[in-house]
Every structure is written in C-alpha cells, then in structure tokens.
Amino acid sequence: MLLKNANILVVDDDTDVLTAMRLLLKSKVKEVVTEKNPNNIISLIRKKKFDIVVLDMNFNGLVNTGNEGIYWLNKIKEIDKDLSVILITAYGELDLAIKSLKEGAQDFLIKPWKNEKLIQSITDILKKKVSGKNKKEATVIAGVEIIGNSHVMQDVFLKVKKIAPTDANILILGENGTGKDLIAKAIHDNSLRKNKPFVKVDVGALTSTLFEGELFGHKKGAFTDAKEDRKGRFEAADGGTLFLDEIGNISLQQQARLLTALQNRHITPLGSNKPIPINIRLICATNLDISVLANEAKFRKDLIYRINTVEIMMPPLRNREKDIILLANHFIELYAEKYLKSSFNLEDGFIKKLESYYFPGNVRELQYALERAVIMADGNTLTEEDLVFSPIEKRTSHIKESTLNLEEVEKTTILKVIEKNNGNITKSAKELGITRTALYRRLNKYGL
Structure with a gap:
C-alpha cells in the first residue's frame, strides 16, 4: 500500500x-517521473511533492568522481x-558511499542494481517516513500538529519545550491567524496537567454582564x-489549564476582578458568599503589542506581571x-483528501505568487486560500489563477497619519505600498524608487 501511493x-x-x-516501478508506485538533466531537479521538486528521489552520482562523462x-x-x-534520496552509481567505492550517507542520503546502490534491493530500499524508506511523520512535524509539540522548520518557529518550539512542564503563567503575543491557540494547546499537552481539562474562553467577546458569570x-x-x-x-478547568484568548480587549473593571481571583487563588460565584479555591495553569493571548498593554489607561500593569511570567511571540507568516x-x-494534501481529489502539482506561477504575497491574515489566510484553490481547481495542477x-x-498601520517622525512616515509609506501591490516586493521596491535589497533592509529594520 505504501508503494502504491508513492511518487x-x-x-x-x-x-x-x-x-x-520506469518499467520496474510504474506498476508498483503511484507515479514515476524520469529526468535526464539534473538542472531541472529543483523546478521539479518545487512543482510536485515527491516521496523519494533516485539520483545518479555522475553526470559528467569525463570525470566520474561522484561529486556531481x-x-x-x-x-x-x-x-x-x-x-x-537514494544515490546510485557504477562506482562502488566505500568512502564515496559513506560520504553520501553523511551528506543526508538515505541509501546507496551500485549499478547494475538488483531490482529486489531497490524495491526493498524504497519500501523501507517509505515505512520510516510514515512512522516518523508525526514525530517529525511535532517533535516538541506533542499531540498538536504545528508545522514549521523556520528558525523563528524552532525558537518558539524550544521555548514551549522549556516552559510546558512548569506551572508558569504564559502570555502569547502575535497577530491574528498566527496560531496562538495551537501553541496554548501544545503547552497544555506537554505539561504535567495534560490529563486534566484544557478550557478556552474568548474573553474579548464577553460583555461586562456575562464576564463574571462565565x-x-x-x-x-x-x-x-x-x-x-x-x-x-x-472551576471547569480545575487541575488543568485555562486559556483566556484576546485578554487585551477586556475592560479595566474586568481586569480588576480577574486580578483579584488570580492573587487570592479563589473565585466566588455570583449569588454566593462562599469562596472556591482554584487550581489552574493560566495561559493568555492577545493580538495587541506589549507596548499597548503597558499603557495603564488601557491595561493594568499589575495584571500584566501576573499573567506574563513567560512571554511567547508568535511570528507573522511573512517572517517564516x-x-x-x-x-x-x-x-x-489535507483538502485534497477532504474533498476526494487526487494529488496536485504546483505550477511555477502558483509557487511564486505564494512566496511573494505579504499574508496579512497569516497562516489562517493561507489555509483558507488553499482550501478555495483545491475546491475550485479543474485539473490536478494548481495555477496562479487558482x-x-x-x-x-488588509494590512493597517497603527501609526497616526499626522505624525512627523521620519522613521514612522517611512514605515507607514512602505506598509501602504506593499499592501497596494498585494505583497509583491519587486513591484513595491520599484514604486518606492529603491532596490529590492534596500527594501528588505528597511523591512528588517522596522520588524515588518
């Protein structure tokens, strides 16, 4: 079955x-793609998802060192x-085999190969990929699938691994759609409270009359x-984790009631005079910047200190x-399976459009855009039009239009031009009259 689904x-x-x-594999696997020119490898693996590449060691007829x-x-x-990657060559020097394995190859075969050996090698690799898939994608985030190989996400995973086993209160910061709720669940699932309830409340949506009762x-x-x-x-979260989402949107009066409960470690239900002790691990999240929370006219500093023993910043997708x-x-892959469609190839234009877009809605926007693309696609190739x-x-700036600060004016202008060009850096740089490199420097400078 593994072979039948393999590309x-x-x-x-x-x-x-x-x-x-091709003759050996075509009846055993889902699809075999053959290529003579190694210069086409990169475009092929960017367009289509392959499970294994069988790669020749030598493409130069004059020098057969295996370095190619x-x-x-x-x-x-x-x-x-x-x-x-399985490397294959007519020259079976042991040191070359060892070198290729050290460089990341999964196996090394010598021409003329034995068909049984090649099939067995492919099967073994596929088995390892299946058994290691969840572990690979969630080595730190047990029980919650969070995908990310970028350095910024690896830093988040490392922080989760360190803080999850503690009872420290956590504040998760980040724009909408960055996955703050997934990180909250991951912290719970990696904690000593994982077998107790995980209770989520969108406190920003609660009116003042509902807040205390809820x-x-x-x-x-x-x-x-x-x-x-x-x-x-x-009470529902007793022994487990209470996740208060959009904590930055509650009123000062609500903040005072929450602070009292956290300080005293007990709550008093409406209509009762009897306090009830609480035993919860608190995780909060907000899309507001920490500097906004630090404004005491909007948020109590003593509450920030209470909820923010450790802070996690979720990076926007444009930084990943x-x-x-x-x-x-x-x-x-997820939506192809959900909507009973075959696997898709990705056209170059589709990939370039993905990579150049700004993603103001972050991972959530990416997810919905791809679900729509899969639903609306006519064939098995996703194009730029899909x-x-x-x-x-829409990307909005929190900077006042009337500001006279040069850096803020520049930052505002850059944001507006990038938004106008739908995240296309090349077009934005041209419109701003600077090079792509100069624009990237400014994006880094302002943390955009």
Missing part, C-alpha cells in the same frame, strides 16, 4: 537507466531537507435567568519564508 523521481543521464527504472551526485543531493536538501459561575437565582447553579470556567511552501503542501486571496485581509 518517485528518477534522475540519470542514461536513457537506458531511466527506461529500466553529492552536489545535487545538497541542492535537494536545501529545498526540502526531509525529501529522501468565568466564576453563578448560583441559582443570582439573576433573572439563573434557573440553576452553573460552574464557571475557572521557509515555512510557506511547507504549510501550503500540508493544506493542499490562488485568490481574500480582500477582507
């Missing part, structure tokens, strides 16, 4: 080898470090519609360039 790429400059491989194979192996790993509960008759006793979310195609392949981004996601 294999074979790269060799010998037409006879390609023919032999090592070179292309490294190129493949730069694009997709998890793509499995969090602290109420007794029968406490107000007109209180027809029976009801536990609040603090290495993860965009990785996430795209994941969502395309990728449509929602107009509801």
Whole structure:
C-alpha cells in the first residue's frame, strides 16, 4: 500500500537507466517521473511533492568522481531537507558511499542494481517516513500538529519545550491567524496537567454582564435567568489549564476582578458568599503589542506581571519564508483528501505568487486560500489563477497619519505600498524608487 501511493523521481543521464527504472516501478508506485538533466531537479521538486528521489552520482562523462551526485543531493536538501534520496552509481567505492550517507542520503546502490534491493530500499524508506511523520512535524509539540522548520518557529518550539512542564503563567503575543491557540494547546499537552481539562474562553467577546458569570459561575437565582447553579470556567478547568484568548480587549473593571481571583487563588460565584479555591495553569493571548498593554489607561500593569511570567511571540507568516511552501503542501494534501481529489502539482506561477504575497491574515489566510484553490481547481495542477486571496485581509498601520517622525512616515509609506501591490516586493521596491535589497533592509529594520 505504501508503494502504491508513492511518487518517485528518477534522475540519470542514461536513457537506458531511466527506461529500466520506469518499467520496474510504474506498476508498483503511484507515479514515476524520469529526468535526464539534473538542472531541472529543483523546478521539479518545487512543482510536485515527491516521496523519494533516485539520483545518479555522475553526470559528467569525463570525470566520474561522484561529486556531481553529492552536489545535487545538497541542492535537494536545501529545498526540502526531509525529501529522501537514494544515490546510485557504477562506482562502488566505500568512502564515496559513506560520504553520501553523511551528506543526508538515505541509501546507496551500485549499478547494475538488483531490482529486489531497490524495491526493498524504497519500501523501507517509505515505512520510516510514515512512522516518523508525526514525530517529525511535532517533535516538541506533542499531540498538536504545528508545522514549521523556520528558525523563528524552532525558537518558539524550544521555548514551549522549556516552559510546558512548569506551572508558569504564559502570555502569547502575535497577530491574528498566527496560531496562538495551537501553541496554548501544545503547552497544555506537554505539561504535567495534560490529563486534566484544557478550557478556552474568548474573553474579548464577553460583555461586562456575562464576564463574571462565565468565568466564576453563578448560583441559582443570582439573576433573572439563573434557573440553576452553573460552574464557571475557572472551576471547569480545575487541575488543568485555562486559556483566556484576546485578554487585551477586556475592560479595566474586568481586569480588576480577574486580578483579584488570580492573587487570592479563589473565585466566588455570583449569588454566593462562599469562596472556591482554584487550581489552574493560566495561559493568555492577545493580538495587541506589549507596548499597548503597558499603557495603564488601557491595561493594568499589575495584571500584566501576573499573567506574563513567560512571554511567547508568535511570528507573522511573512517572517517564516521557509515555512510557506511547507504549510501550503500540508493544506493542499489535507483538502485534497477532504474533498476526494487526487494529488496536485504546483505550477511555477502558483509557487511564486505564494512566496511573494505579504499574508496579512497569516497562516489562517493561507489555509483558507488553499482550501478555495483545491475546491475550485479543474485539473490536478494548481495555477496562479487558482490562488485568490481574500480582500477582507488588509494590512493597517497603527501609526497616526499626522505624525512627523521620519522613521514612522517611512514605515507607514512602505506598509501602504506593499499592501497596494498585494505583497509583491519587486513591484513595491520599484514604486518606492529603491532596490529590492534596500527594501528588505528597511523591512528588517522596522520588524515588518
């Protein structure tokens, strides 16, 4: 079954080898793609998701050192470090085999190969990929699938690994759509409280009249519609984790009630005089900048200190360039299966449009755009036209128009031009009258 679902790429400059491989594998795997020119490898693996590449070691008829194979192996790993590669050559020196394995190859075969050996090698690699898939994608985030190989996400995973086993209160910062709720769940699932409840509350959506009853509960008759006793979310999360989302949107009065409960480690339901002890681990999240929270006219500093023992900043998708195609392949595969469609190839224009877009809606926007693309696609190739981004996601600046600060004016201008050009850096740089490199420097300077 593993073989039947596998896509294999074979790269060799010998037409006879390609023919032999195709005849051997075509009835055993889902698809075999053969290629004579190694210069086409990168475009092929960017367009289509392959499970294994069978790669010749030598493409130069005059010098057969195997270095060509090592070179292309490294190129493949730069694009997709998890793509499995089997190297194959007519020259079976032991040191070359050891070198190729050290460089990241999964196996090494000698021409003329034995068909049984090649099939067994492919099967073994596929088994390892299946068994290691969840572990690979969630080595730190047990139980919650969070995809990310970028340095910024690896830093987040490392912080989660360190803080999850503690009872420290956590504040997760980041724009909408960056996955703050997934990180909260991951912290719980990696904590000592993982077998106890994980209770999420969008406190920003609670009115002042609902806030206390929802969090602290109420007794029968406490107000007109209180027809029976009801536990609040603090009690529901007893022994586990309470996740308060959009904490930055609650009023000062609500903040005072929350602070009292956290300081005293007990809550009092509406209509009762009897305090109830609480035993929860608190995680909060907000899309507001920490500097906004620090404004005491909007948020109490003593509450910030109480909820922010450790702070996690979720990076926007535009700062996770290495993860965009990785996430795209994941969502395309997910929705292809959901909507009973075959696997998709990605056209160059589709990939370039993904990579150049600004993603103001972050991972959530990417997910919905790809779900739409899969639903609307007519064939098994996704083109640039299939990728449509929602107009509801607009990048807005929090900087006042009247500001006279030169850096803020420059930052505002850059944001507006990038938004106007739908995230296209080349067009934006041209319109701003600067080079792409200069624009990237400014984006880094302002943390955009």
